[in-house]
Amino acid sequence: MSTHTVPHMSRMQEPAAPARPKCAPAWRASVLLLAAGAFACTLLPDQLGLLTRIFITALLVLSLDLVVGVAGLATLGHAAMFGVGAYAAGIFALKVAPEPLLGLAVGIGAGGVLAFASGAFLLRYQGFTFLMLTVAVAQIVLSLAQKARDWTGADDGLSGFSIAPLFGRFAFDLEGRVAAWYALAILVVVFYLLWRLVNSPFGLTVRGIHENRARMAALGTPIYRRLLAIYTVAGAVAGAAGALSAQTNAVVGLDSLSFALSAELLVMLILGGAGRLYGAVIGTVVFTLLHHTAASINPYHWLFVVGFLLMGVVLLPPAKVVAFLRRRMGGSR
8 A cells, every 4th residue: 555655645746847937928029029120230231220210110009009909999199109209308308418318218208298198088088089089189289399399390390409329338320220229129128018018917907908898897997097007108108219219310300290100000000910019010010111112112102002901901810811821731731
């Protein structure tokens, strides 16, 4: 009896395998993003300006994904936070100090404050009413920027400011090397933090609100506070993207607050897939490269290509295409 009991007890007392840390997927995705960006910067030294734009736009679409994909809030005024962050960073560099990291913090704060102030009012509404109010807020901000000519330059744009070397050593060069690596580093760091956020209990609660608001309310979830928090975080990230745009381009125009920019961001998010973060990056890369290539071939009809691609994504979602290919591959075996 003892001969059978001892082995059984020893098997029962074997230590369980250590659980994989929850941050591992975030690390892998962030390292992959960093490696892809670094490879592109190394392989395409003549396209650093385009790559910088892709990195900054990807950061902006990530912030939109928090609102649309994670929280389920349809918006067409997201460019307001981006433009406010850009103007705040530019004005700070022009009138206070040209330090890039301080300017980045100012842009983050400006975007977050606008998102919190507007969200405190907007999030009391839902559906089409919320959508139209986001457009109204963006138009109000655009009108204020036009009127404050002494600060924003209005139609002439905000210019005449320069950015100090990063960490006091790395000056922003004409080739755009420092700007590209700077934007990539901020994108990777924010991507990692957002990945952790959306997979945290807070992020899962926001996803639950997206899936079934009534049930989450019945469970005692503070719906309004959760949505206001995620909306403020999204605004802060959009402000960071605006600050990066101002610092790397040394100019801020009214187009950074335009309705067209908000619509383009939504198109990018749809192309890559909302609610998955990495879809925001993929959609940005696809749209920007398509825009750059098609516009260089035919600057008057490139939107036709984008429209055709959007129809394909809507009628043939990537998940269905992948499932179809798997069935065919399985059947061929």
